[in-house]
Structures are given as structure tokens and as C-alpha cells.
Amino acid sequence: MLLQLVKSLAARGWHRSAMILLDGALLLKPRDLGLLRERLLLAARAGQHQMLAADCRRLLAVAPNDASALETLAAVELARGNSDAACAVIDDAHRRGLLTDFRFARDALIDPARARSEGVYVATLRDVEIETADWAILDGGKVYNTEAHNRALAKGPHVQGRATPANDAYIFRLPPVSQTIDARCVHLGGDHNFCHWITRNMVKLGLLEGTSYESLPYLINADLRRHQREFLELLNVPEARLIKLERPALVRVRELVVPTNVTNHLKMGIGTEWLRRHLAHCMDAAPPRDLIYVSRSDAKVRRLINEDEVMAALAPLGFECIMPGALPVREQIRRFSRAKVIVGAHGAAFGNLVFAPKTARVIEFTSTFKAHIPDFHVLAKICGFHFSSIVSDDYDFSRPEPYQADIDFRVDVAEVLATLRRDAPELF
Numbered sequence: 001m002l003l004q005l006v007k008s009l010a011a012r013g014w015h016r017s018a019m020i021l022l023d024g025a026l027l028l029k030p031r032d033l034g035l036l037r038e039r040l041l042l043a044a045r046a047g048q049h050q051m052l053a054a055d056c057r058r059l060l061a062v063a064p065n066d067a068s069a070l071e072t073l074a075a076v077e078l079a080r081g082n083s084d085a086a087c088a089v090i091d092d093a094h095r096r097g098l099l100t101d102f103r104f105a106r107d108a109l110i111d112p113a114r115a116r117s118e119g120v121y122v123a124t125l126r127d128v129e130i131e132t133a134d135w136a137i138l139d140g141g142k143v144y145n146t147e148a149h150n151r152a153l154a155k156g157p158h159v160q161g162r163a164t165p166a167n168d169a170y171i172f173r174l175p176p177v178s179q180t181i182d183a184r185c186v187h188l189g190g191d192h193n194f195c196h197w198i199t200r201n202m203v204k205l206g207l208l209e210g211t212s213y214e215s216l217p218y219l220i221n222a223d224l225r226r227h228q229r230e231f232l233e234l235l236n237v238p239e240a241r242l243i244k245l246e247r248p249a250l251v252r253v254r255e256l257v258v259p260t261n262v263t264n265h266l267k268m269g270i271g272t273e274w275l276r277r278h279l280a281h282c283m284d285a286a287p288p289r290d291l292i293y294v295s296r297s298d299a300k301v302r303r304l305i306n307e308d309e310v311m312a313a314l315a316p317l318g319f320e321c322i323m324p325g326a327l328p329v330r331e332q333i334r335r336f337s338r339a340k341v342i343v344g345a346h347g348a349a350f351g352n353l354v355f356a357p358k359t360a361r362v363i364e365f366t367s368t369f370k371a372h373i374p375d376f377h378v379l380a381k382i383c384g385f386h387f388s389s390i391v392s393d394d395y396d397f398s399r400p401e402p403y404q405a406d407i408d409f410r411v412d413v414a415e416v417l418a419t420l421r422r423d424a425p426e427l428f
Contacts, residue, residue: 031062040069052076067098074102074171075162083169087141090171101175105143107168110258115147120267122207123147125256131174132221133157133248135189137258143170147260149189149200157248177252184255185243186213190221190228194325195351197228199375200263203271203354207259216257217241230329235278264378272354272383279355282330284338288357291319291427292335294344298325301406304345304365305396306413313413314343317420317427324349341424343416346370358384361423363416368393369405388423390415 029035036059043052056073059066074089086104093099109115110123129138134151137144145153153170154163162171186208191197208214218237220228222244232242245251262268276283293314296303304310311321319341324332336342336352339360344350346366353362353376362385364376371391380387394410395403421428 033063036062040072044072049076049080065096065098070099071102078162078164078169078171081164083164086171101173103172103174105138105141105170105172107145108142110144110147110260120207120260120262120265122211122213123258123260125258126254128253128256129177130251130253131158131172131248132245132251137187148187148258150261150263174250176250178249180252181243182254183217184257185217185219185253187256187258188218188220192225194227194348198351198354200261202231202275203268204259204262206271206274209274213257217243219243219245222246227329234282234330264375268382275354279333282333283355284334286338288338288340288359290335290339291317291341292339293319293321294342294349295321295323296345296347298323299347302345302347303408304411305408306410309413310411310416313417319343324352350376353379354383356383356385360385362387363419363423364389365411366391367409369407386423388419390419
């Protein structure tokens with residue numbers, strides 16, 4: 001009866017009253033599992049990690065095999081930055097045959113000595129697993145993410161937020177291994193984002209050039225997007241060379257060759273130059289002459305609200321509006337390779353800047369939510385073109401939904417023209 005009253009109070013949002021009543025009841029029945037579990041639920045809703053950890057331990061003192069409390073305690077300790085404590089909880093659970101599908105892993109470099117001395121390199125791993133949602137490589141208690149695909153693992157389906165604040169340790173909940181690959185193969189990985197596919201996946205293949213690994217099969221996502229297929233075709237990679245993996249899944253690989261991630265690295269030029277050489281047949285060899293505005297009007301997020309106003313100002317200067325998402329990859333490469341000036345909102349199409357001439361001037365529109373992302377600034381330094389950003393905080397305040405990182409925004413047209421006048425004065 002008392003427990004039902006507590007639940008009724010909590011359901012009405014009267015959490016403080018429910019907690020007071022529950023604490024009183026626990027003074028009389030300190031080992032009552034129903035009361036202890038309800039106390040844990042209320043603590044979880046309160047979001048206070050210290051209280052939640054204490055409630056987990058209080059429940060486990062009475063019911064040491066309570067899997068839900070063990071899982072919660074491990075996740076809470078990790079969220080508090082106590083990775084050793086989280087690891088101990090998982091290890092203890094495993095010893096008792098519990099939480100067998102959970103695995104604690106610390107983020108690690110594949111070869112720290114080579115990472116320090118060489119920066120980027122090709123590594124060979126044996127008997128490892130790949131979780132194909134984010135292409136992280138699991139090697140016992142280590143996870144190779146930074147040098148594999150460098151994804152935000154905490155957001156992934158296998159981690160679901162179970163991470164330290166520093167994102168250097170995780171608790172994975174993994175499915176059974178779905179297949180074992182015995183053949184030696186390359187960790188190419190896959191990304192549905194057009195830009196990431198170029199700058200995270202394609203460019204790292206440059207590290208294989210001249211090695212005994214460059215003709216090995218590639219591990220890649222089975223659900224290939226159109227742009228992925230087109231890039232592979234343009235690079236003359238035959239279908240038979242692809243080992244396609246379903247996502248999300250857990251795959252064991254007997255011998256895995258890993259060209260480490262070159263994204264935003266000083267040596268990223270190894271990959272960008274390799275890609276430019278191998279796709280030179282798609283690039284325009286004539287002197288750069290085009291002025292292009294890159295539209296995101298076909299995107300679902302982060303669109304430029306006043307695009308028509310921007311184009312009305314740019315068209316008299318000779319700018320043409322293109323929508324890369326509607327163009328074949330070959331045509332995207334050609335258009336960017338012949339561009340003299342490129343203007344547009346921050347987005348995946350800017351992955352094509354890998355093919356821009358070194359003399360190009362690029363002006364990116366971005367929002368305060370995305371201004372911290374360094375990728376295109378780094379790419380400009382690596383590839384040699386001039387890059388400027390115009391940062392806007394002008395959002396559509398009439399929209400009912402809360403603001404989020406990919407919300408649509410406006411750009412100040414006067415600032416666009418002033419930046420163009422500074423970066424490309426010959427247009428005026």
C-alpha cells in the first residue's frame with residue numbers, strides 16, 4: 001500500500017514528497033527490495049550521480065545479483081569519471097555470470113610509440129572485433145576509436161551514453177559476434193555523411209600506397225550510399241574487393257590492417273594528395289574560373305534561411321548556384337576543381353574542398369552552434385586554399401521547436417559582400 005502511494009506521488013511529479021515518504025518507509029524496512037528499487041528509480045529521475053551511486057550500493061548490499069543495479073552503478077561511476085570503479089563493477093558482475101553482454105573498454109592508441117614518432121601509420125592487429133555502428137575496434141579491454149574512425153562513441157547504439165566525461169572510457173553493450181573474417185583485410189569503414197566519407201575514410205587509403213597492403217580487400221558498410229559507390233567506381237575498386245558488413249553488428253577479424261585516421265592531422269596531406277592523384281581524371285585541368293555558391297536547400301537541417309537574398313547579391317558578381325547533392329560525384333569533383341571562389345553554408349558538400357585549387361578563395365557561412373568545428377579550417381591549411389568563416393547567431397525565432405546544433409540560420413548579406421571584397425577584390 002505504501003509503495004503504491006509513493007509511485008502515485010512520483011507519477012504526479014511530486015518527487016520530493018515521494019522521496020520523503022520513501023525514506024521514512026526505509027527506516028522501518030531497510031531491506032525491502034520493492035522500496036529500495038523505487039528509491040533507485042527516483043534517484044535516477046533526479047539525475048544526481050552521487051545519490052544514485054549510493055542507492056545502487058544500498059540495493060546491492062541486499063540483492064548483490066541485481067543486474068539492473070549493477071548496470072546503473074557502472075554507468076554512474078563512469079559518468080562521474082570513476083573509470084576504475086566502473087571497470088571493477090563490470091568485472092565483478094562477469095565473475096558472477098552477470099552482464100555478460102557488457103564490456104568495459106578504455107580508449108587507446110594502437111601503437112603509442114609509433115603514434116608519437118610517426119603520427120600516422122599502418123598497423124596490423126590480430127583477433128580483434130569491430131562494432132560496425134561506429135567502426136571502433138575492440139581489443140580486449142581497449143577500444144581503438146581515435147585512430148580508427150574517431151566517432152562520438154557515447155552517442156552510438158552500443159554505448160548509449162555510458163562514457164566518461166572525457167570520453168576516454170566506455171561501457172559497450174554488445175550483440176553476439178555475427179561473423180568471423182579469416183582473410184587479411186583493411187579497415188576502411190563507412191560513413192553515410194558525404195564529407196566524412198571523403199575526409200575520414202577515403203583519405204586514409206593514401207597510407208597504404210606503396211605497401212604490401214594496398215591490394216587487400218576493404219571492410220565497408222553493406223548499406224552503401226550512392227556517393228560511396230560512385231567514389232569506389234571512380235577509384236576503380238571492384239565490387240569483389242569489398243567485404244560488406246551489416247550495421248550495427250559485432251564482427252571478429254583474424255588479421256586487420258588499419259591505416260590510422262589522418263583527419264585534422266598535420267599529415268592529412270598524404271591522403272588528400274593521394275585522392276587528388278587518383279581522381280585527377282575527374283578534375284578540370286583548365287585555370288580556375290568559376291564562382292560558385294553551394295546551396296543546402298535540399299538538406300533537412302542547417303539551411304540558410306535567406307539564401308534567395310544572398311544569391312540576389314552574388315548573381316550580379318557572376319556566381320552560379322549549385323546543389324551538390326543533386327549532382328553525380330564526378331560532376332561535384334569537376335565543379336569544385338575549377339572554382340575560383342566558393343561560397344556556401346557549412347555542410348557535407350564542403351568535403352569536395354579536397355579537390356579545390358590551391359588558389360581558390362572559400363567563404364563558409366556557419367552558426368555559433370557549429371563554429372567550433374575545425375575541419376574545414378584544417379583542410380584549408382593542408383590543401384593550401386584561402387578560407388574564411390562568417391559566423392551567425394541569427395536564427396529563426398518564430399519556430400516552435402527548441403534550438404539545436406543544426407538549426408537553420410541567416411547570414412548577414414552585407415558581411416558576405418564585405419568578406420568577398422576583402423578576399424576576392426577583383427570581383428568588384
